[in-house]
Amino acid sequence: MTDERPSLLRAGVIGLLSVGVGLAAGGVVAALGDPATSPVLAVGSEVIDRTPTPVKDWAIEHFGTHDKLILLSSVTVAVLIVAIASGLLARSRLLVGVAVQVLMLLVAGYAVLARPFAALSDLLPTVCAGVVSLAALVGLFRVTARPAGSAGASRRTFVAATGGTAALATLGVVGGRAITSSRSAIDVKLPAADAPAPALPAGLDRTVPGVTPLRTPNSSFYRVDTELSVPNLSASDWELTIDGDVENPYTISYSELLRRPLTERNITITCVSNPVGGKYAGGATWRGVLLKDLLAEARVKEPNRPDLQVLSTSFNGFTISTPLGAMTDDRGAMLAIGMNGAPLPRAHGFPARLITPGLYGMLGCTKWVTKLTVTTYADRKAYWTKRGWTTEGEIKPTARIDVPAALASVKPGRVLIGGTAWAQRRGVVAVQVSIDGGPWTAASLGPDVNVDYWRQWYYAWETNKPGQHSVRARVIYGDNMIQTAARAGVFPSGSSGIEERVFLVG
Numbered sequence: 283m284t285d286e287r288p289s290l291l292r293a294g295v296i297g298l299l300s301v302g303v304g305l306a307a308g309g310v311v312a313a314l315g316d317p318a319t320s321p322v323l324a325v326g327s328e329v330i331d332r333t334p335t336p337v338k339d340w341a342i343e344h345f346g347t348h349d350k351l352i353l354l355s356s357v358t359v360a361v362l363i364v365a366i367a368s369g370l371l372a373r374s375r376l377l378v379g380v381a382v383q384v385l386m387l388l389v390a391g392y393a394v395l396a397r398p399f400a401a402l403s404d405l406l407p408t409v410c411a412g413v414v415s416l417a418a419l420v421g422l423f424r425v426t427a428r429p430a431g432s433a434g435a436s437r438r439t440f441v442a443a444t445g446g447t448a449a450l451a452t453l454g455v456v457g458g459r460a461i462t463s464s465r466s467a468i469d470v471k472l473p474a475a476d477a478p479a480p481a482l483p484a485g486l487d488r489t490v491p492g493v494t495p496l497r498t499p500n501s502s503f504y505r506v507d508t509e510l511s512v513p514n515l516s517a518s519d520w521e522l523t524i525d526g527d528v529e530n531p532y533t534i535s536y537s538e539l540l541r542r543p544l545t546e547r548n549i550t551i552t553c554v555s556n557p558v559g560g561k562y563a564g565g566a567t568w569r570g571v572l573l574k575d576l577l578a579e580a581r582v583k584e585p586n587r588p589d590l591q592v593l594s595t596s597f598n599g600f601t602i603s604t605p606l607g608a609m610t611d612d613r614g615a616m617l618a619i620g621m622n623g624a625p626l627p628r629a630h631g632f633p634a635r636l637i638t639p640g641l642y643g644m645l646g647c648t649k650w651v652t653k654l655t656v657t658t659y660a661d662r663k664a665y666w667t668k669r670g671w672t673t674e675g676e677i678k679p680t681a682r683i684d685v686p687a688a689l690a691s692v693k694p695g696r697v698l699i700g701g702t703a704w705a706q707r708r709g710v711v712a713v714q715v716s717i718d719g720g721p722w723t724a725a726s727l728g729p730d731v732n733v734d735y736w737r738q739w740y741y742a743w744e745t746n747k748p749g750q751h752s753v754r755a756r757v758i759y760g761d762n763m764i765q766t767a768a769r770a771g772v773f774p775s776g777s778s779g780i781e782e783r784v785f786l787v788g
């Protein structure tokens with residue numbers, strides 16, 4: 283029995299492993315049902331929801347698409363620190379260690395239930411995690427305790443017990459991952475488009491090394507959303523309901539959707555959180571059903587009211603506001619089911635998402651969308667609206683420099699400067715560069731796909747001046763409008779300003 287205490291080191295290891303194996307068990311149970319109910323993910327989501335916008339922005343800006351990984355790692359590390367503490371406390375009084383772990387479970391349970399549409403059964407992974415971790419805590423303390431009067435549990439007993447627990451935890455983590463990935467294969471076939479998009483021409487990326495490819499492959503398309511685990515929806519269970527201020531509310535299934543006329547468009551989407559020069563933009567060929575047709579069938583009651591929005595709801599209650607006009611005018615906003623010729627990848631909204639040309643993703647690109655509600659801005663507020671972001675988010679035109687890389691060293695002679703530029707709804711008509719503060723000079727443009735697609739550019743600069751140089755780039759768009767030099771941060775309506783890149787010749 284525990285009449286002699288294990289060393290501090292051993293107690294800490296026991297605390298750590300007991301919670302580790304518990305979390306692994308909870309992860310497996312969650313993977314078998316809904317991965318988002320795993321206690322760690324639920325706590326992470328709660329943290330996201332409660333993080334003030336400036337902090338979130340800072341995280342997105344500094345960690346980029348790694349923000350989720352960093353958040354989850356931080357939550358895990360915090361949990362494991364408390365886990366070690368529970369072991370250390372249990373060393374003096376087992377009950378205190380148990381109490382610390384129970385407290386953690388209560389926090390996790392709260393986070394699980396705080397998720398939108400949570401059911402009591404969602405607690406199952408957390409309860410399993412709790413049972414396993416408490417059993418491991420008590421069990422490991424017993425098995426490895428020093429019998430009275432002896433010099434202590436043999437090193438071998440301790441190593442065997444903790445090693446076995448660690449192995450189980452590892453097995454659980456690996457198994458949980460395998461279950462999740464085996465359950466996430468997509469098994470639908472994407473029908474051909476009735477109105478296919480023109481094939482993309484060869485881009486400048488073939489001739490100017492380092493320039494953003496004209497088409498962003500699905501695997502490298504930026505991903506921004508509030509989900510910590512990629513939602514795993516099934517096409518056969520998916521439905522979209524159109525309701526609100528309409529004469530004819532209705533619901534459409536995935537198979538019904540596939541029988542509609544499918545349109546394809548080349549569209550560049552952009553995130554409002556994209557800093558000047560940032561990577562949160564991507565160009566793809568989207569295939570889907572035009573929203574104006576779907577909404578026409580629902581018959582909006584007062585289509586000319588200027589204060590109408592379409593509040594789109596994602597499978598778990600996340601919402602986005604889009605001005606009704608952006609979905610019913612001729613820009614070709616769509617309910618997309620295909621991306622670059624393949625069914626939408628899960629990370630990008632499978633089975634279906636919205637794509638609205640010209641508006642930032644948070645205002646027209648709802649992924650995993652299940653409901654469109656015609657309503658007013660006064661009546662309903664979307665997720666980001668409640669957090670202070672704009673509801674009128676036209677994408678700000680910008681030119682981006684891809685090469686030379688920042689502080690790259692290039693050989694004198696012909697230096698290729700290049701990048702991409704976008705000005706959705708208005709079209710890129712020119713890109714100009716200014717070297718070392720000199721006059722604005724026209725760059726050469728890549729193929730003109732359409733007004734909503736980005737345009738690659740390059741400028742061949744002949745130089746024999748070694749040393750540090752800088753280049754700025756700006757886009758000229760629409761009716762010869764010049765990209766603004768006024769600096770703005772991403773909150774609340776998107777960044778602006780001119781990118782400047784410093785590089786070295788020599």
Ligand SMILES: Nc1nc2c(c(=O)[nH]1)N[C@H]1C(S)=C(S)[C@@H](COP(=O)(O)O)O[C@H]1N2
Nearest residue numbers: 504505506507508553596643644647648649
């Ligand atoms: N359901 C859901 N849809 C969402 C979001 C989200 O958090 N949840 N984020 C939006 C934002 S901010 C952007 S920029 C785009 C990004 O789409 P992508 O991840 O396919 O690039 O999705 C939008 N759709």
Ligand SMILES: [Mo]
Nearest residue numbers: 553554643644
């Ligand atoms: Mo975004």
